[in-house]
Amino acid sequence: MLSTMPNIDTKLKLKISGLTRSARIMRAMTFYIPVIILVLLVLTAIFAPWLAPHDPIKVSLLERRLPPAFVEGGSMKYLLGTDSLGRDILSRAIYGARISLSVSLLVIAATAFVGTALGIAAGYLGGRTEAFLMRFTDISMAFPGLVLAMLLSVSIGPGFFTVVLALSILGWAPYARLIRGETLRLRNSDFVAQARINGASAWRIMLIHIFPNVINPLIIVMTMAVGFMILAEAALSYLGIGIPPPDPSWGSMVADGRGDIDRAWWISTFPGILIALVVLSGNFFGDWLRDKMDPRLRQL
Amino acid sequence: MADILLEGRELTKYYPVTKGLLQRVIGYVRAVDGISFTIEHGKTLSLVGESGAGKTTAAKAVLLLERLTSGTILFEGKDVYKFSKSQLKTQYRPRVQSVQQNPWSSMNPRMRVRDIIAEPLVVNTKKTKEEIRSRVLELLDQVGLSPDQADYYPHEFSGGQRQRIAVARALALNPSLVVLDEPVSALDVSIRAQIMNLLKDLQEQYNLSYLVIAHNLATVRFMSHSVAIMYLGQIVEYGEAEALFLKPLHPYTRALISASILTLPEDEDQNVQKIILSGEMPSPLNPPPGCRFHTRCSEAIDICSKVPPEVRTIGTQQVKCHLYDDPGVQSASSK
Structure with a gap:
């Protein structure tokens, strides 16, 4: 009788923890793999000059559209092949990480900050403040984005900060909408009423009682936006109003290879894979972060 | 009566009802319609009534969460407005x-619990972190929680424990008056007595006044010194708790009491006749003329549907009912 006890005990523990061994490994993987990918990409972006085997913008017309090393006809000199101007795709992808990641992170930080601040202010203060801010948001959403980007590009010249500015001006409105909705829900909650009974100022309520409770949806939207911003930057680059050539960004690389997709698939495919990796990793990481930041889910 | 802490005089709260694109006002919801009450130092007043009787609106007015349409609130003799x-x-x-009804929201x-309880101190005092810290631990001890629970989050507690935390928060500033909005109705029956006892102990210890909002008469009877029965925005009967429960005057009060399992062994009449009220409370948008209760009253007489009753004082109770207009009717209808 007694000898069976430990056995029961371990089985029980598994049941209590709610997860089988393989499920827990899966859960750990969905955290570690995306984090490792993201860290590697960020390190790649930082150390690009040391990692890239070739100059990313050096044209070599004799070596156009060389296939990757592991495909017949490829050489070890260009591991991922070359594009239509004979530039090394690996080197361009490594340098492209710099531009693509920094554009999307900067834009997300700026839009989330502005959108959250305006959303909370509109939702909590109500009245005319809300009416004004929300009409402003509507106007921003109704404004054709490409026209604005072109306008900026023409007036201050194309470049990195023009792209960041254009995408930021276009991107904050959805945050403001979302956060305002969440704030409206929280404004009528019992604990906000309690804070008002205590005499807490509007500032304090917005900062301490409302902001921490809108972080969940905020993080989800922010991580979803990583991929979207990389694609948006690509779209601008494709139209010639993004990062000016020959500087590489993943988006412009995909766009460059579009015409050659039938004879040189590798030109678009490798930067495309990178974009997909970042988007997926960002989403998984966002899910994990959201669970971590919610005290109600932390123990699970 | 020099011992009055808070007095409400003729409080009214009308909510405008608007219609159409131009927000034309088509009427008013008379949530609270001319109620007066007093709360003494160290005593408990309960506001009792069905949903929609206006008791929560009255409490919100006292907490200044709602601006009244008219009326004055005197706090230690001074006009709060x-x-x-x-x-x-x-x-x-x-x-x-205040302590709110729902400890989950x-x-x-x-x-963390530590910061929840400290919130009133942080907002209202210039205490140092260390002073606040020790005050929080003191408060936790007073409401029967242990100091090591200070770093937990609210979701890690049961309903009863959360209500204790809410009480600790309400006491943080050594208040004179605590508004208890249905303090135990969201709790399991087995926990209610604990919280009510805690509240009573704290009341004695600190000479606290309570304004209790409740619909559960057992809670009210246990907690209160005086009781105001509300119906459709008005107080229909007001008096000392024991007297009111033993000898309810207003037909509505009698119906409420007969509907609850409330009789104590020492009560004379163990077989109180059940009075079942029919129908719903009329809309406060368009209250019935005369006595507001006459549509559901089993003892209504002709005058009830025409003339609003005046307040009559009978013993320690005040009642708003035509049955007591003529002193001769009084004895006949008290049973």
Whole structure:
């Protein structure tokens, strides 16, 4: 009788923890793999000059559209092949990480900050403040984005900060909408009423009682936006109003290879894979972060 | 009566009802319609009534969460509405605290218990971190929680424990008056007695006044010194708790009491006849003429549907009912 006890005990523990061994490994993987990918990409972006085997913008017309090393006809000199101007795709992808990641992170930080601040202010203060801010948001959403980007590009010249500015001006409105909705829900909650009974100022309520409770949806939207911003930057680059050539960004690389997709698939495919990796990793990481930041889910 | 802490005089709250694109006002919901009450130092007043009777609106008015349409609230003899913003912040808000009905929603889920209880202190006092820390531990001890629970989040507690936390928060500033909005109705029956006992102990210890909002008469009877029965925005009967429960005068009060399992062994009449009220409470948008209760009253007489009754004082009770207009009717209808 007694000898069976430990056995029961371990089985029980598994049941209590709610997860089988393989499920827990899966859960750990969905955290570690995306984090490792993201860290590697960020390190790649930082150390690009040391990692890239070739100059990313050096044209070599004799070596156009060389296939990757592991495909017949490829050489070890260009591991991922070359594009239509004979530039090394690996080197361009490594340098492209710099531009693509920094554009999307900067834009997300700026839009989330502005959108959250305006959303909370509109939702909590109500009245005319809300009416004004929300009409402003509507106007921003109704404004054709490409026209604005072109306008900026023409007036201050194309470049990195023009792209960041254009995408930021276009991107904050959805945050403001979302956060305002969440704030409206929280404004009528019992604990906000309690804070008002205590005499807490509007500032304090917005900062301490409302902001921490809108972080969940905020993080989800922010991580979803990583991929979207990389694609948006690509779209601008494709139209010639993004990062000016020959500087590489993943988006412009995909766009460059579009015409050659039938004879040189590798030109678009490798930067495309990178974009997909970042988007997926960002989403998984966002899910994990959201669970971590919610005290109600932390123990699970 | 020099011992009065807070007095409400002829409080009314009308909510405008608007219609159409131009927000034309088509009428008013008379949530609270001319109620008066007094709360003495160290005593408990309960506001009792069905949903929609206006008791929560009255409590919100006392907490200054709703601006009244008319009427005055006197706090220690001073008109609360004449306080300046800074006077409110120093002389009124810290001294009038509240415990809300639902302990699951009255706390910020992102804050630790330590910070939840400390919130009133942080907002209203200039205490140092160390002083606040020790005060929080003291408060936890007073409401029967242990100091090591200070770093937990609210979701890690049961309903009863959460209500204890809410009580600790309400006491943080040493208030004079605590508004208890259905303090135990969201709790399991087995926990209610604990919380009510805690509240009574604290009342004795600190000479606290309570304004209790409740619909459960057992709670009210256990907690209160005086009781105001509300119906459709008006107080229909008001008096000392024991007297009112033993000898309810207003037909509505009698119906409420007969509907609850409330009789104690020492009560004379163990077989109180059940009075079942029919129908719903009429809309406060368009209250019936005369006595507001006459549509559901089993003892209604002709005059009830025409003339609003005046307040009559009978013993320690005040009642708004035509049955007591003529002193001769009084004895006949009290049973």
